[in-house]
Amino acid sequence: MKLQVKPLAIAVVVLTAISGFQMSQAFAAEKAMSMVEKGKKVATNKKTGNCMACHAFKGAKLPGTIGPPLVAMKARFPDKSKLRDLIWDMTARNPHTAMPPFGKHKILKDSDIDAITEWVYTL
Numbered sequence: 001m002k003l004q005v006k007p008l009a010i011a012v013v014v015l016t017a018i019s020g021f022q023m024s025q026a027f028a029a030e031k032a033m034s035m036v037e038k039g040k041k042v043a044t045n046k047k048t049g050n051c052m053a054c055h056a057f058k059g060a061k062l063p064g065t066i067g068p069p070l071v072a073m074k075a076r077f078p079d080k081s082k083l084r085d086l087i088w089d090m091t092a093r094n095p096h097t098a099m100p101p102f103g104k105h106k107i108l109k110d111s112d113i114d115a116i117t118e119w120v121y122t123l
Contacts, residue, residue, distance in 0.1 A: 039119025042112045049108065049116055054098065057123050066098055070123045077121070084117040 043049035044060075052060040054067035077083040086093060088103030088110075102108040108116070 035115050035118040036122055037119075038112075039115035039117065042108065043116045043119055048112065049102070051116075051120075070120055073121050073123045080117060080121055083120065084113060087113050087116055087120070 043051040052063045054064040055070050056063035056065065057070035073083065089101040090097045090099040091101050100107055103110060103113050
């Protein structure tokens, strides 16, 4: 007995695969956006990141000037992991920095540092 595959069945399988792929891309984009939003929330909260106490960035009200402005971050840090490392522990690069070692001293959770990194990378 010969199995015949009908064109309609093939089309259904292909369309299902394509729509599943598109949905996974949309989910990944939504997850990335939620990480950016979470990062901004943590960074701008005076009880957590409080980045505006030292850094100027778009949307910061009364920003500090101790740290460098957070602008053109993708150009300044083509390797996002290096930016994350600085947020985690700036003292590794500069032992005399005023920036707290957020990860090393467990001031922030790693997931918060990941989110802040995603947000800062959009600036």
